[in-house]
Amino acid sequence: MSDYNFAYLDEQTKRMIRRAILKGLAIPGYQVPFASREMPMPYGWGTGGVQVSAAVLTPDDTFKVIDQGADDTTNAVSIRRFFQKTAGVAVTEATSQASVIQTRHRIPEEALRDDQIIVYQVPIPEPLRFLEPSEVETRKMHALEEYGLMHVKLYEDISQHGDIATAYAYPVKVEGRYVMDPSPIPKFDNPKLEMSGIQLFGAGREQRIYAIPPYTKVVSLDFDDYPFQPTKADHACDLCGAPDSYLDELIVDDVGGRMFMCSDTDYCATRRKQGHVGAQGMPYEEDAA
Amino acid sequence: MTPLLQVENIAKFYGARIGCTDVSFDLYPGEVMGIVGESGSGKSTLLNCLAGHMTPDRGAVRFDTRAEGLRDTITMSEPERRMLGRTDWAFVHQHARDGLRMNVSAGGNVGERLMAVNARHYGDIRAEAIDWLGRVEITEDRIDDRPTAFSGGMQQRLQIARNLVTRPRLVFMDEPTGGLDVSVQARLLDLLRGLVREMNLSAIIVTHDLAVVRLLADRLMVMKDGHVIETGLTDQVLDDPQHAYTQLLVSSVLQV
Amino acid sequence: MISIENISKSFVLHNQGSAEIPVMQGASIKVAPGECVALTGASGAGKSTLMRMIYGNYLTASGRIMIGDIDVATAAPREIIQLRRRTLGYVSQFLRVVPRVSTLDVVTEPLRATGTPRAAAVAQAKVLLTRLNIPQRLWQLSPTTFSGGEQQRVNIARGFAYSYPALLLDEPTASLDPTNRATVLAMITEAKARGAAIIGIFHDHAARDEICDHQFDVTQFTPGLAA
Numbered sequence: 001m002s003d004y005n006f007a008y009l010d011e012q013t014k015r016m017i018r019r020a021i022l023k024g025l026a027i028p029g030y031q032v033p034f035a036s037r038e039m040p041m042p043y044g045w046g047t048g049g050v051q052v053s054a055a056v057l058t059p060d061d062t063f064k065v066i067d068q069g070a071d072d073t074t075n076a077v078s079i080r081r082f083f084q085k086t087a088g089v090a091v092t093e094a095t096s097q098a099s100v101i102q103t104r105h106r107i108p109e110e111a112l113r114d115d116q117i118i119v120y121q122v123p124i125p126e127p128l129r130f131l132e133p134s135e136v137e138t139r140k141m142h143a144l145e146e147y148g149l150m151h152v153k154l155y156e157d158i159s160q161h162g163d164i165a166t167a168y169a170y171p172v173k174v175e176g177r178y179v180m181d182p183s184p185i186p187k188f189d190n191p192k193l194e195m196s197g198i199q200l201f202g203a204g205r206e207q208r209i210y211a212i213p214p215y216t217k218v219v220s221l222d223f224d225d226y227p228f229q230p231t232k233a234d235h236a237c238d239l240c241g242a243p244d245s246y247l248d249e250l251i252v253d254d255v256g257g258r259m260f261m262c263s264d265t266d267y268c269a270t271r272r273k274q275g276h277v278g279a280q281g282m283p284y285e286e287d288a289a
Numbered sequence: 290m291t292p293l294l295q296v297e298n299i300a301k302f303y304g305a306r307i308g309c310t311d312v313s314f315d316l317y318p319g320e321v322m323g324i325v326g327e328s329g330s331g332k333s334t335l336l337n338c339l340a341g342h343m344t345p346d347r348g349a350v351r352f353d354t355r356a357e358g359l360r361d362t363i364t365m366s367e368p369e370r371r372m373l374g375r376t377d378w379a380f381v382h383q384h385a386r387d388g389l390r391m392n393v394s395a396g397g398n399v400g401e402r403l404m405a406v407n408a409r410h411y412g413d414i415r416a417e418a419i420d421w422l423g424r425v426e427i428t429e430d431r432i433d434d435r436p437t438a439f440s441g442g443m444q445q446r447l448q449i450a451r452n453l454v455t456r457p458r459l460v461f462m463d464e465p466t467g468g469l470d471v472s473v474q475a476r477l478l479d480l481l482r483g484l485v486r487e488m489n490l491s492a493i494i495v496t497h498d499l500a501v502v503r504l505l506a507d508r509l510m511v512m513k514d515g516h517v518i519e520t521g522l523t524d525q526v527l528d529d530p531q532h533a534y535t536q537l538l539v540s541s542v543l544q545v
Numbered sequence: 546m547i548s549i550e551n552i553s554k555s556f557v558l559h560n561q562g563s564a565e566i567p568v569m570q571g572a573s574i575k576v577a578p579g580e581c582v583a584l585t586g587a588s589g590a591g592k593s594t595l596m597r598m599i600y601g602n603y604l605t606a607s608g609r610i611m612i613g614d615i616d617v618a619t620a621a622p623r624e625i626i627q628l629r630r631r632t633l634g635y636v637s638q639f640l641r642v643v644p645r646v647s648t649l650d651v652v653t654e655p656l657r658a659t660g661t662p663r664a665a666a667v668a669q670a671k672v673l674l675t676r677l678n679i680p681q682r683l684w685q686l687s688p689t690t691f692s693g694g695e696q697q698r699v700n701i702a703r704g705f706a707y708s709y710p711a712l713l714l715d716e717p718t719a720s721l722d723p724t725n726r727a728t729v730l731a732m733i734t735e736a737k738a739r740g741a742a743i744i745g746i747f748h749d750h751a752a753r754d755e756i757c758d759h760q761f762d763v764t765q766f767t768p769g770l771a772a
Contacts, residue, residue: 131390144368148375148405152390152397155404158411159396159433223411317623479645486658504643508622522601522622529603533559540560 007054007087013037017055017209021200024211029174030142031125036207046079046104047204049121053102056117056200057083062090064098069106069246069263076104095266105168107189109245109267112197114214120183122203125210127171127181147179150221158226167231173219174212182218188230188246193218235260240271241278291353293318293459293491294339299348301334307515308334312348314510314520318458321485321492323506323523325499325538331515332495333463339493340380340461341370352377352459375405379452383464385444388451389436395422395447396432402455421450425480442473446480453484460485460492466501478504499542503527511535546711546742547576547599552608552618554598568594572608572766574744578710581733581743583757586764592746595763596713599744600635601625612711630658634709638716640700642688648674648699649684655707666706673702676732678725694720705732712736714745718752730756 005011013035020034039047057063063083067076071093079102080091092098095108102119112118128138131149141149150171157165170187174180182193183201193199199212212218222228236243238259245267247260259280262268272284292315301308309331316322324332337343339350341362351359352373362370374380382388389398399418400408408414419429425446436444445465452460465481466474482505485492494505502509502523509526511519511534519532530536555567568591576582584592597603598617599610605618615628629635634655642651649670656666674684677698683691688699697720704712717733718726726749733756737743747753753760 131393144371146371146405148401148407151404151409152393152401155400155411155414156394156397159394159415224409225412320623320626475644479643482643507626521604522625524602525604525622528597529556531557531604536559 004086006059007057007083008039009037009051009054013051014055017051020209021052021055021211024200024209025198025213027178028212028216029172029178029180029210031208031210033207034209036204039204041078041082043205044123045075046102046121048202048206048209049102049104049119049204050079050082050202051204052119052200052202052209053079053083053100054087056119057087057089057100059087059089061099062092062097063087064092064095064101065103066101066106066108066264066266067104069108069248070265072265093266094270095264105184105186106246106263107185107192107195109242109262109264110270111192112195114196116197118197118199120185120199120201122181122183122201122206122208125181125201125203125206125208127169127179142178145177147173150179151223154221154223154226158223164222164226164228170228171221173221175216175218179221180210180212186232186246187220187228188232190218190220190228191230233260236278237262237268237271238278238280240268240276240281242268242271242276290317291359292316293320293353294493295349295351295359296339297349297351299335299338299345299350301331301338301343301345307331309338309512309515312517316459316491316493318491319489320508321490321494321506322508322510323502324493324495324510324512325497325502326512327497327538330512332512334515335512336461336463336493336495340378341374342380375402376455377458379455379457379460381445381448381452381460381462381465383467385436385441385448388448389444391436394433394435395427395439398436398447398451399454402451406455417454421454422447424453424484425450426476440473442469442477445469445477449481449484453488453490456488458491460490462492462494462496464496464498465494466496466498474501481505499527499539511538546578546613547574547744548609548611549574549599550609550611552598552605552610554594554603554606567768569598569763570766570768572763574761576711576742576744578740578742579737580759581737581745581757583753583760584744584746585753585760585762586767590762590764591767592763593715596635596715596744596746600633600713601629630655632709633711633713634704634707635713636701636704636715636717638719640688640696640703644689645687647685648679648688648691651688651699652702652706655703659707661707669706670702673706674699676728677702678728694722694725697721698725701729701732705736708736708739708741710741712741712743714743714747716746716748718747718749726752 017034020032024032039050041047065076065080067073083089084091095110100117104121126138128141128149131153132138154164168186169181169184170190172180172182196214198214201210220228233247235247237245237247239261242262245262245264248263249258249260251258277283294316296312296314299312300310312335326332338345349361350363352362354360396415396418399421400414403414403417419432422432427443427446436447466477506523509523510517513534519526519535527539530539550573552572554569555565558564586592598605601617610617612628612633615624652670653666656669679698688696701717718729730752
């Protein structure tokens, strides 16, 4: 254990954050202000997500951290170690075994269950921000459900690119009321926002928490003649052969060679263990070395 | 005939200083009223009180709403008032950048009010935007340009298109030709005149330019120190002014 | 149609020592439909002032100016606007138009304002412009650059486009050549024939004698000038 209080934050702070979380769950999609604390990491590294995780973790939890789908990047490893040290919780890379998952920019491919919580790191929680700089005005727009401006953004996309070019942080309407930024997940993940697990969003610098309760209706905004389409690279994973997962593209040499592989590393590894092999992949056993 | 706008005894004070006081008038459908006066006469304060941008200290501003007839817009709820602001009302600012989204294309600027009232078909919105840009003499090939790439006169015309696209019934204009070159002014005035006639718009135009009201306004209200000192038919007030200040105002205009 | 009863007016020049200049006192005139009355009197006697009072351009201090059933002296601005649109026409001495508006549009405007469909209004305007010898190549141009005589004829075409029941004419034949003068006089006679009540100022004595039924010397109502 450590000399820190359980999960780093003091109990009063965690209570304050839990109150914000409960309010967020009660008003799906509504941005609840909270008194964000200084954390021992810079803004932009997931301070909002870490505070939310700290407030929901219990000693019995199993914690998983993913960064752009991967469990083994610096950011994911640091945050996982942080809670290992300050909360002493068990950690895992397997989606199915985790009870709390903190994520940056992805939703796992494997569907979450109703006993799981996913915590998103959010850089800018306000979906209207890029068109309306005034916070006073955007709050009023949320309060009065004036969301025409959100469509102006999509209109601009189509007029400039011929199609809705917004590929991540694609705005959604939650339970027919609040328009929400789902954090910078690829729009491929948007349909997964309707799920069995509890979804919590934390923005540390912007001091906002919001939430989507299980089984909540989440609709991606679109036009009648330009309907929402979740997109991914038109390819199958070169390692595990999965045709339906979100892919990263990797340049492998300087003569145009490239490969596509699952961005969700746990999903890919699990499939390969099951014997699936992609076009450029090798059977799992040989790869282990 | 029901007035479109019924203004009763509006007053607004800034501490002990008078913004405007004792203003009452009726505006009927299709009427254009000019408000003239020098800087600080209270004409902009009055316009802001009428358009719901400012809450007057007393008085009533009743608007003939489509659903429920005359309603006091000062006591109605904010959502209702804002809804009026983007449907039946329009506001043309002196500086186009106050009324436009400068980082959004011309088409997006015109389409915003449509999308605000739940237009959700891109093709329809774009067709409507092209039609309106045409009406204000902006060619279709500029639809995807941002207003920052437009001249002052074009920006002002774009602002007008953006405002009129939802076919409002009442337009508030604050010095619509201020800061424009004279030749650009003439074109804008001509355009406004045509649109007002064609759409049977009612309008309230605040300006200090008597030529503007001569051309656009049916009626005139002259303000000084927060008070209305003279009202009447535009040509009558300009050609046969009764009040000392109005006479001074009219006689001070340089003849070309 | 036009009934003026005991009207008076004075100008108060606040910025010139509040000088009060009485310009009209106790004037009364009646004009029946189909009748033409000429206002006479020396320059400065108040002919134009009286015309402007009738048109609502100048305020009337007391008395009544009935055009049909509207009293111009007390009518609200919107009533006067309606009156000018449908009842009372005015051909001024000078054409006052918006820059950029074509001659054809200038002439059709009174018709369009009363709901005449565009095609019919344009057809009517073309007839009038042809009759008044405005060359067709000028129709699409703004009259602001026209000669004085051409502007005056455009002005007349505009004033006669809509068949007003009451008409005010301020020097309609000034600066016209004999041919066009004859045309304008014919048009005034036709307006009388269809029942228009007309008040006019004519410095052209021959024209006045030819078309006016009565003459009315305004000098008698001008304070300081009346004998």
